[in-house]
Amino acid sequence: MNVKSDDERKSKVLKIRLNDREFAKLKQYTEESGLRSMSQYIYNSILATPIIELTDEELAPDKARFKEIADSINSIAIQVNQTGNIYPEDMQEIRQGIDEISARLAEYQSKLERFAVTPQTFRAIVDKAHEDVRK
Structure with a gap:
């Protein structure tokens, strides 16, 4: 059984501003991804994006x-x-x-x-994130 602390259960809110064109594109991508919400799509997109650090x-x-x-x-x-x-x-x-x-x-x-995420890789990351969320 996986017991979460109060801090782990609290959600953090991230607000972003999009113009009409950007919002339409986000809506389209969310629908094409098969995910239930824009929040899920954005969350999974963040997970799929590598962080590259150059000193x-x-x-x-x-x-x-x-x-x-x-x-x-x-x-x-x-x-x-x-x-x-x-x-x-x-x-x-x-x-x-x-x-x-x-x-x-x-x-x-x-x-x-070389760090670019292909649609197939993105789908695999989304599927993995869904499994992790269900646990």
Whole structure:
């Protein structure tokens, strides 16, 4: 027998604001999921969403490199504003910086996509959550 304390029995309320379009989408997704309520759908969606934590220490090298690139582009912009001239090598440096940033951001996006929850995984998580609630 599973006996819960008073604290475990108390429900907490979470309020969210949705515009009409967002609410309609939530209603549609709830109906498609087969769950009885929006609350259940939201709860199960939260369970199905992985929490990804990146520390400043992990991001520090990229942040430092992005700052170097931004500083370089800024100094080129200052020079262009002062002289009215932009040189091919400056344009090349800007392109290389943007390409480097884009490539690094694509790597981050690829890593995040590995955490994506498929509809099948979501259904399995919902089913598991239902079993846990019934216990």
